[in-house]
Structures are given as structure tokens and as C-alpha cells.
Amino acid sequence: MAATRYRRFLRLCEEWPLDRTKKGRDLGAFLRQRVALAFREGESTQIADPEICDQMYESLARINSAYYKNKYPRLRNTSFTGITVEECQLVLATDNMKQVEEMKKGMWKKLREKFTGKPDNVAKEYV
Template sequence: MATSRYRNFLRLLEQWPVDKSREKRDLGAFVRRRVVEGFSHGEATQINAAECDKVYESLHRINTDFHLRTWRRSKETNASGATAEALRTTLSDAGLKELSGQYVEGPFSRLKEQISKRET
């Protein structure tokens, strides 16, 4: 039975997009590594069938945008209010590198400063 599950995972990986802009943080690359680890002996690997099916179904739903199509109300909006392309650019390796030099004050930074002043 591992044979059909292994082939299902291979078909899923063929369809899975690879984002070259997120070199070490790409979900597709991570899934590929995990499949290689999980099926270390290829089709002859002994697996837990129930757990394997559960993982496959979850990854299949992510790959087919099941939850996106089910819950997304508008293509133009999200929690941050930014467009999808702006988020994609910001979350790329180049975008994060550009942002790493900028200090963004978080909501608790003033509180941390006040506490540190009291402790000294």
C-alpha cells in the first residue's frame, strides 16, 4: 500500500509550486524534503497508513487552495490591507533583507523601555 501513497505524494509534488524568491523558507522545498525523509526507501518504505493519508489530504487541500476559496471574501483585501503582490514582494528574501535594516517599533517597545528603566 505504500506504493500508491508514495505515487500520490510524487504527483502532489509535481503540482506544488516552488518559490525561488524564498530560498530556505519555501514550503514546497520543505514538503519535498519531508517526503524524501518519510519515504526513505521509496515504494518499499513501511509507513503508518492513517497518518500518511491524513498528511496527504492536508497538503492536497493547501495545494489546491481549498481554504482560500472557502474563506476568502475578496481578492483585494487581507488582514494587513496590502495587495497579494505587495505581500509576496515583502516576504521574499530580498524584501526581508531590505526590511531587516529598518527598525519597526512594536506595540510593547515603550513598555519594555519603561520596565528596563525601573530595573536600573
């Protein structure tokens, strides 16, 4: 029975899309890591609680199939801020978030990084 569960999770991982714009923060990549960790021995892995394992699979499968998106359709494809899904994805991209963090830095931190050649958190380690 563990072999069946393992194959179902592998199929789910194959179907789950990867978002290349969210390096280190992508749910699909995290899911793949957790499945690899949970099924270290592949099909011969012993499942401690098969019922909970099946519940997790069903929950993830519903998310992947957009079950709730179809069950509760939205009137508009915007949020309360008025931005669209595409704009939201652009804002949440890892590269854009790094740029925002750079903009948030104060003048003192920018000058310190410029003259020490190290980011502020690295410079503190040597002080």
C-alpha cells in the same frame, strides 16, 4: 499500498509550486525534503501509521488545491493593512527581508562590521 502512497506524494510534490523568492523558507521545497526523508526507500518504504499518512496527504492536497480559499471566498484580496497579495509577496521575499534586517542594524553594529570586515555574529565568536 506504500507504493501508492509514495506515488501520490510524488504527484503532490510535482504539483506544489515553488516560490523562488523565498530561498530557504519555501513551503514547496520543505515539503519535497520531508517526502524524500519519509520515503527514503522509495516505493518499498514501510509506513508506521498508514492512517496518519493518508490524513497528511489529504490535508496537503486540500491546501494545494485551494479548497478552503474556494469554500470561504474573500470579499477583497487585501489584508487588514490594505496591501494586496502581490505587495505582500514582495515584502516577504528573502532579498527584501535581508534589506530590512540591514536597515534595522544600529550605527555601532554597522561600524563594527565595516572595520572588522565580518558580520557582528561572526565577530562575537572570535572575541
